[in-house]
Amino acid sequence: MRNILLTIEYDGTNYFGWQRQPNKKTIQGVIEEAIKNITGEKVNLVGSGRTDAGVHALAQKANFKTASKIPVEKFPFALNSVLPNDISIKDAIEVSLEFSARYSAKQKTYKYLIYNHRTRPAILRNYAYYFPYDLDIVSMQRSCEYFIGEYDFSSFCSSGSETSSKVRKIFDCYLTFENECIAIYITANGFLYNMARIIAGTILDVGAGRIKPTDIPLIIESKDRTRAGKTLPPWGLYLVDVIY
Incomplete structure (x- = not known):
């Protein structure tokens, strides 16, 4: 199992905020679906914070656990190929399994x-x-x-x-x-x-x-x-x- 940390830029105009919600389009939900499309896995994407509806991000951080063998440097290109244009993965690095984008933030x-x-x-x-x-x-x-x-x-x-x-x-x-x-x-x-x-x-x-x-x-x-x-x-x- 690997732990992948993403740096994410997004325009929050057309989303109901970061946090996944039933029957609503959210940043977390859309990215989790993109990860499932390229890895076949259902993951829990942990963001550094829950931005509200309409709020934007230049460098949101979020991590997820995966058994995928995709090289870490390929994740931005793979995810961006299936994400909408108002969300962009700017970077991806592998971090320790204990790392949390939310709780490790200083x-x-x-x-x-x-x-x-x-x-x-x-x-x-x-x-x-x-x-x-x-x-x-x-x-x-x-x-x-x-x-x-x-x-x-x-x-x-x-x-x-x-x-x-x-x-x-x-x-x-x-x-x-x-x-x-x-x-x-x-x-x-x-x-x-x-x-x-x-x-x-x-x-x-x-x-x-x-x-x-x-x-x-x-x-x-x-x-x-x-x-x-x-x-x-x-x-x-x-x-x-x-x-x-």
Whole structure:
């Protein structure tokens, strides 16, 4: 038996998220079917995290066990030949049988794109959040710094989270610009349910003048979801990288 780790890029627009669901098209379900097509095996594909419907990934990581003799370097080509064009296997390596893409992960990086122009986008409509009003970029950049550290992020977690502890460590949080958008990058040892989208919504509220950067520590300390910004839509969010 072998354990294969895949690096996966996908456009989440037409999927009901990562996790396999009955009678719904999901990233996990489509890739598992592709693996079955080329190996003849029914596998359990373990992803590093469960991205929501509409969320994209540049480098999702996922592993599966197989008895197949296909050379590991051939897996990307074989799988891509049967996968739809909005999912691409970028790389495949063999890892130890004990390795788990989910439980072995040390850090994850997400980014959120905000399209801050007067007129709405056409090409980027499914890939960035459209916000046509003036933003204080300097204050947004300052607010990012207050998220760095280890805290209870209950204020930045939607109801329905499956984890008992809300403590997470953010290693980096910063704002930059790319592809005509404001890009908010967040690297942490793990993310609560909708945490990245709520942090992005809170930083956006700072830019809009609804929250001050110095309010961020008080919002974190309060552990009160109602004090943080709204949960921004899924289509602006990307899983950028996973570190092991």
